[in-house]
Amino acid sequence: MAVTGDETDEETELAPSHMAAATGDMPTYQIRAPTTALPQGVVMAASPGSLHSPQQLAEEATRKRELRLMKNREAAKECRRRKKEYVKCLESRVAVLEVQNKKLIEELETLKDICSPKTD
DNA sequence: CGTTTAGTGCGTCAACTGCA
């Protein structure tokens, strides 16, 4: 059951991430911050052309891996933060819609009372 | 008390997407 992006199309206006987030008035799950700011302590690589020995290659591979892990660590934190925010938005929207729904039901009952023929 | 259980956060991997 591969993980493909066929989530269901039932009125998704808050699409998690890359699913062509639809127009809603809520912030989509994915809000891109101007990234690129590397966490402290990250040193850019030596110019690739200067590597020769297996030792150096191994060190470079290790360094690349650590850099990737560090970046992904930060990305995961940010992703979770956005997800929490997204869930909060959904919850508050639910609250609003519940109130709205309640009002509509009340209105409907009122109208029913007005319109129904009186049976003495 | 010590043990168990449920909830939460984190780091990592892997799959996926969009862009140059």
Place this chain on the structure above:
DNA sequence: TGCAGTTGACGCACTAAACG
């Protein structure tokens, strides 16, 4: 097509509440 970013899934550690 390769690369970087995003995110679901997994396992681990930690904490608070419940229980005997």
